[in-house]
Amino acid sequence: MKRLLLAGAALALAPSPALADTLFENVDGISITPDGKVDRFAAMVVDDEGRITELLDFGDGPEGEIDYLEDMKGAHVVPGFVDSHAHVMALGLGTMTLDLSQTRSLEEALALIADYAAKYPERPWLLGHGWNQEQWGLGRFPTAAELDAVVGDRPVWLSRIDGHAGWANSAALAAAEITAETRDPVGGRILRIGNGREPAGVLIDAAMAPVDAAVPPPLPEDREQALFAAQKIFFEHGITAVADMGTSLADWMSYRRAGDAGWLQMRIMAYAGDLGEMLLIGGTGPTLWLYDDKLRMGGIKVWLDGALGSRGARLKTAYADDPANLGIDVTSGTQLRNIMSRASLDEFQVAIHAIGDAANAEALAAIDELAAEYPGERRWRIEHAQIVDPADIARFGKHDVIASMQPVHMTSDRLMAEARLGPDRLAGAYAWRAISEAGALLAFGSASPVEPVDVLAGLATAISRQDAAGEPAGGWMPEQRLSREQALAAYTAAGAYAGYAEGRFGSLQVGERADFVVLDNDPLLTSPEQLRNTRVLQTWVAGRRVFPAQ
């Protein structure tokens, strides 16, 4: 029988004391709710586990005992940004491959590729990303022959800026055994040249898979380095949490190893890219929040269609600039419902990638059906929701749908969207305000590495509908502009809610972890131009500074 000695009784029975409370004083702080309700505070107390225990108004003192003082010198403090749609490992691995996103012409790209090949003679494959034939003003896709002319000795494989097309040289096509005899796969297309059968070099959506499969997988040490690099990029941009859309088993294992080793500092809300992998990881349901709210496998990402740039987005009527083409069904309606059903059975969350108006209609119809079978709070997510038939917008208001959208897509895609859709189908394009007013919660993200992870640019776009150059004047479809508060909420508290993380982070409320960003401007009191030029001075996670690294 266990017997308590009186000498140690008080210490042994007391709840584990907070070892150190820190008062962050002299703060110009903003708390925010998912629907954009703002509170201001002047100081905050954070306990040793990084949780906020008090938010104080100007002139008020803390109730508890304070061990440390941190003078913030009037800093503008907002909740740590939540990127609701990112590809963490792809962003990190991308830093280790050739970046073509800044090239302005095919010639410039080819020159960079040739330099890269000369610089890394030992690499068995040359990988790159970020090309955009629209940005080059090329008026067509590039070809394998153009790549062969600069690198003929080994495979070259370069993904388009949107990730929905890849450009291969002949060695890469050969490695993937893609020939004139290869048929287009379901959900993909092999562009053809010459006799109309020979592969041209660019592969769309599902047609990319054989080349992806032929690429030697990254080594575990490359993956560690990639995660570390991605985390650093997010922190530099004030992002403390991301929804990782399409987490593979290998990604998950990398995240766990980082968590186990203690260097996973960012928060990752993971959505598996495969049902079997989700079930393997989660078992009977979403995982617990691991590593002090740093990691959770919450559900599944389902790709319903492709992207607009590669004409893979599924449209109700054909592309204006490709009249025979309706886009691609990456997942059939039946498959979608089966996946949603299996996930919902065990309370996993479902995030549906839908870009075209037909895909969005299909996603909304499926949610409508599944919500009847699986009632209760499901937080169905539609990722992108870029092109929506105005007739469907009201349907976003049912079943608490979350619209996970990326403001910067509007500025990158605006002209391309006009070309793809023609002038009469734009009323429901990037329709943030309309979707929000229909009743859906907006959760904003970057879709990085498709777009840079620049939240300030996203905020500026969200309130102006203009790009970095201020184009177009007055904003593109300016009726879709959001208020500053709503835009900030979509990048913070709403993103946390969309990942079942409310109460853990995202709002800067008492009880949450103290994840916050120090900005050199007040984002609720600045012009779009100022917002775009606002700098992230510091990023803190759970009361500890992670940028600049300590």
Add this chain to the structure above:
Amino acid sequence: MKRLLLAGAALALAPSPALADTLFENVDGISITPDGKVDRFAAMVVDDEGRITELLDFGDGPEGEIDYLEDMKGAHVVPGFVDSHAHVMALGLGTMTLDLSQTRSLEEALALIADYAAKYPERPWLLGHGWNQEQWGLGRFPTAAELDAVVGDRPVWLSRIDGHAGWANSAALAAAEITAETRDPVGGRILRIGNGREPAGVLIDAAMAPVDAAVPPPLPEDREQALFAAQKIFFEHGITAVADMGTSLADWMSYRRAGDAGWLQMRIMAYAGDLGEMLLIGGTGPTLWLYDDKLRMGGIKVWLDGALGSRGARLKTAYADDPANLGIDVTSGTQLRNIMSRASLDEFQVAIHAIGDAANAEALAAIDELAAEYPGERRWRIEHAQIVDPADIARFGKHDVIASMQPVHMTSDRLMAEARLGPDRLAGAYAWRAISEAGALLAFGSASPVEPVDVLAGLATAISRQDAAGEPAGGWMPEQRLSREQALAAYTAAGAYAGYAEGRFGSLQVGERADFVVLDNDPLLTSPEQLRNTRVLQTWVAGRRVFPAQ
């Protein structure tokens, strides 16, 4: 700039204090080293993390302050047992299937199967384990037709006691598409009947795979229940740590979920069953020790041959009772070396299943070659090492080989081994003492669920070479008996060392976790008969009692 407030300085800067130290007094305690050196102690101080901070002799008092007292009333305390070869999930899942291990005849088994089918009409497959045609005195393997006579409406699949053969009814053979046209796979055999082509019902080693693959996988909730059941069984038998031999990805995920949820209380040293899965889990090397030393993926288990009962063990000359048969190469020598090389490259440990004398010679040869390429401490493990050519025994002394053996196999297999090998090949059978004297460290285990997890029976066998009935009189090859100290070390400290866990548990030394067992006898001062009847009264992990559950 962070500024420390003087008021909280002492508390904030002091190392995290132990919240409660417990003195276990009135102990008849045994510490032991891997090579069997024993120390006695009378009391022990355990800190809040479950680590031993002091071991005290009779009459000595603790140096530090004590918060709790636990009067052990003179209990016999030894280190928690380490089972160096077990199949945790199979043991647990086995508790959820039909146990045939106690049946004494084919008729008795068939009656049990019929009852089980009637009891679970909704189960799509009927699964069971533990049959042994030797125990039935059948003189042959059972057939599908005999099973069909009792269950014809759905598949029945029953694994043999050693796990190296399975008995299917016709529905199970059909589900696995095993027909007269199916050839024997590499590393396996389909027993035939009638015209010599028709499958008879029993499948050996690799031939079991198609049926295993056709069985619906256990649901995640079944796996949780199985792990919980296995942990309970281990604790009831005083086992606090196991080497899990052949951990699958799904097993690993179950262990992690239990660890994440806080109910993984036993310690699992995991060895993956597949190289790709090991690398996926471990990445650049073995995982860290997770959950306060509860879980680690340390390396890989490689199956070199099958088992003796099913005549799958690889022999240098043919089976005495099957003169055309040399056994089965489950893994080729080349594959073995490739796996060992890949594992060793990243400091993963290699455990080689080798039962027959040819397999043991092959394992020793491979270790000899690989040790040259990968020098340093590798702790190469040979699992089972049951039948060793006496000419090879000295080779166990090189390269610090660990012989991971199961004493109870000797008593279960003795008569069968004599039949399989004939009288002239037994000199190196279950040769614990000879292998130990050659210089290998002995780590003992159960191979559960192949054998019961009864460590006391194992200790009694190890010092007597007799079975529970005291047979044979004077012991079988009594020169292979071990000392009590050596046997206890093989079930405790040596098992921890074999899993790179020395300093963490296994010895009851200062600095280790306080994992211990309370027995109703002193295992170093009792006869084999007393030892076999010794009871586990309590099991403690990290200073907390886990059996009887609190």
